[in-house]
Amino acid sequence: MGFKEEIERRRTFGIISHPDAGKTTLTEKLLLFGGAIHVAGAVKSNKIKKTATSDFMEIERQRGISVATSVMGFEYNGIKINILDTPGHQDFAEDTFRTLTACDSVIIVIDAAKGVETQTRKLMQVCRMRKTPVIVFINKLDRPANDPFDILDDVEKELQIRVNPLSWPIGSGDTFKGIYNLHRQNLCLYSPSIQNIPEGIEITDTRSDELDHHIGERAAGKLREDLELIQGVYPSLDRQEYLDAHVAPVFFGSALNNFGIRELLDCFIEIAPAPLARETEERPVRPEEEKFTGFVFKIHANMDPNHRDRIAFVKICSGIFKRNTNYLHVRNGKMLKFSTPTAFMASKKSVIDEAYPGDIIGLHDTGTFKIGDTLTEGEKLHFKGIPSFSPELFKYIENADPMKSKQLAKGIDQLMDEGVAQLFVSQFNNRKIIGTVGALQFEVIEYRLLHEYAAACRWEPINLYKACWIEAQDQAELEDFKKHKAQYMAKDKEGRDVFLADSQYMLHMAQENYKKLIFHFTSEF
Numbered sequence: 001m002g003f004k005e006e007i008e009r010r011r012t013f014g015i016i017s018h019p020d021a022g023k024t025t026l027t028e029k030l031l032l033f034g035g036a037i038h039v040a041g042a043v044k045s046n047k048i049k050k051t052a053t054s055d056f057m058e059i060e061r062q063r064g065i066s067v068a069t070s071v072m073g074f075e076y077n078g079i080k081i082n083i084l085d086t087p088g089h090q091d092f093a094e095d096t097f098r099t100l101t102a103c104d105s106v107i108i109v110i111d112a113a114k115g116v117e118t119q120t121r122k123l124m125q126v127c128r129m130r131k132t133p134v135i136v137f138i139n140k141l142d143r144p145a146n147d148p149f150d151i152l153d154d155v156e157k158e159l160q161i162r163v164n165p166l167s168w169p170i171g172s173g174d175t176f177k178g179i180y181n182l183h184r185q186n187l188c189l190y191s192p193s194i195q196n197i198p199e200g201i202e203i204t205d206t207r208s209d210e211l212d213h214h215i216g217e218r219a220a221g222k223l224r225e226d227l228e229l230i231q232g233v234y235p236s237l238d239r240q241e242y243l244d245a246h247v248a249p250v251f252f253g254s255a256l257n258n259f260g261i262r263e264l265l266d267c268f269i270e271i272a273p274a275p276l277a278r279e280t281e282e283r284p285v286r287p288e289e290e291k292f293t294g295f296v297f298k299i300h301a302n303m304d305p306n307h308r309d310r311i312a313f314v315k316i317c318s319g320i321f322k323r324n325t326n327y328l329h330v331r332n333g334k335m336l337k338f339s340t341p342t343a344f345m346a347s348k349k350s351v352i353d354e355a356y357p358g359d360i361i362g363l364h365d366t367g368t369f370k371i372g373d374t375l376t377e378g379e380k381l382h383f384k385g386i387p388s389f390s391p392e393l394f395k396y397i398e399n400a401d402p403m404k405s406k407q408l409a410k411g412i413d414q415l416m417d418e419g420v421a422q423l424f425v426s427q428f429n430n431r432k433i434i435g436t437v438g439a440l441q442f443e444v445i446e447y448r449l450l451h452e453y454a455a456a457c458r459w460e461p462i463n464l465y466k467a468c469w470i471e472a473q474d475q476a477e478l479e480d481f482k483k484h485k486a487q488y489m490a491k492d493k494e495g496r497d498v499f500l501a502d503s504q505y506m507l508h509m510a511q512e513n514y515k516k517l518i519f520h521f522t523s524e525f
């Protein structure tokens with residue numbers, strides 16, 4: 001197979017949802033369809049159960065599992081599919097945001113009875129920002145669900161994207177009869193099954209009696225009505241509109257019962273984008289370029305506390321990555337080669353010789369990488385679109401063991417490179433402030449500092465509402481602002497100016513009074 005064909009046949013995507021909507025189940029069923037696993041339950045999620053908040057061992061165990069399931073690759077009908085796992089727990093939302101930067105498209109799972117929930121809404125904001133094409137899967141139709149038209153309206157309104165149903169449910173819960181595939185025009189009758197993959201029945205003419213025969217007169221009547229309405233409201237799918245992230249195709253089903261998954265997967269491989277060109281600060285990089293480029297979007301520390309080894313996850317953007325070949329680490333200017341790059345197939349890891357655009361490889365890292373780093377064959381490129389998000393929780397971090405201040409500094413440094421949280425240094429009192437998106441991170445940091453770096457930290461409260469990055473259109477105004485807000489100014493790890501507002505009111509006033517400054521809520525602008 002040629003280089004171009006290898007790129008064309010790759011689909012790299014993430015599945016996102018509010019916890020419990022069925023992301024893990026859907027992931028597993030896709031692997032089952034792809035023949036990558038053979039029994040349900042073979043893949044454990046990296047889901048951090050809600051009860052795990054104070055159970056560090058559980059967090060550690062789950063983190064271990066998540067290395068194996070960070071990327072799940074498999075082949076389906078000649079298409080190489082890479083599913084990137086995204087932690088559902090909201091405390092790890094930042095991890096999910098970054099993983100989305102390595103996805104070429106996204107599948108959103110929504111619970112048919114609950115509709116769009118908070119976490120989904122937040123993640124969709126990131127997709128919108130990056131113009132990522134999304135497909136929606138409405139799950140749990142085997143349970144009583146909302147009316148499908150209402151669900152579509154809810155999705156359209158809450159996710160702020162036009163929708164286009166490609167399959168349609170016939171009833172739900174006890175009256176659930178099956179799915180009509182609008183895309184392929186066939187009927188799939190529902191029979192609950194954890195293991196089997198149901199076959200569809202060809203019914204191209206829904207006016208025929210055959211439909212009544214299969215699902216009963218009443219349901220058939222209702223389906224005909226629905227279909228008429230659908231035709232009136234939703235035009236047929238324009239793939240380009242999907243690729244431009246203007247329209248989201250919608251599928252219905254029950255992941256647990258293997259139902260509606262084939263429709264989703266078959267359509268997905270047909271319409272979802274192959275790896276796309278990516279922006280760098282210097283120029284766009286096309287996947288079919290001969291020379292290898294890639295960027296680090298995730299760093300995962302290993303489980304073994306005696307080794308501080310980490311795995312850096314690299315998304316390949318162009319060219320062919322080769323084992324034992326020298327590549328430029330653009331940030332530090334060093335040439336590096338990798339003898340054991342790994343690829344991820346289902347839940348297995350294996351050393352590979354080559355990888356193509358769209359693929360994700362794991363590189364053994366002893367602390368040389370940080371999130372956003374670029375690897376190339378020599379060109380100095382910097383990939384864009386890997387922002388940090390404004391954290392919502394803040395604490396001062398203090399050294400609790402004076403003998404271990406070096407270890408603490410190193411630990412904080414490396415954990416921040418991994419993207420566990422963000423560090424700000426107050427320009428006022430020089431104290432270090434850690435900002436996170438979830439409360440759990442503080443516990444994770446404390447635990448890992450102790451176990452991996454033998455350093456002890458102590459948290460002290462700080463009353464902050466938000467950290468935002470300041471961009472100046474007028475240098476004099478910035479200087480004036482810094483002078484007046486000296487108490488509230490900090491630098492991030494890159495040395496950029498950050499304003500630490502202690503209330504919504506204060507932020508609002510600052511925005512009002514300093515019109516020539518822009519207050520950013522992500523670090524990339």
Ligand code: G4P
Nearest residue numbers: 017018019020021022023024025088139140254255256257
């Ligand atoms: P998540 O990763 O999005 O958090 O959700 P997950 O797949 O773990 O699913 C959450 C719960 O919903 C699980 O039950 C799962 O079995 C159930 N579920 C998923 N898809 C369907 C579906 O199509 N129909 C029905 N009725 N249930 C579904 P649980 O009891 O919380 O977990 P488990 O102990 O069964 O794993």
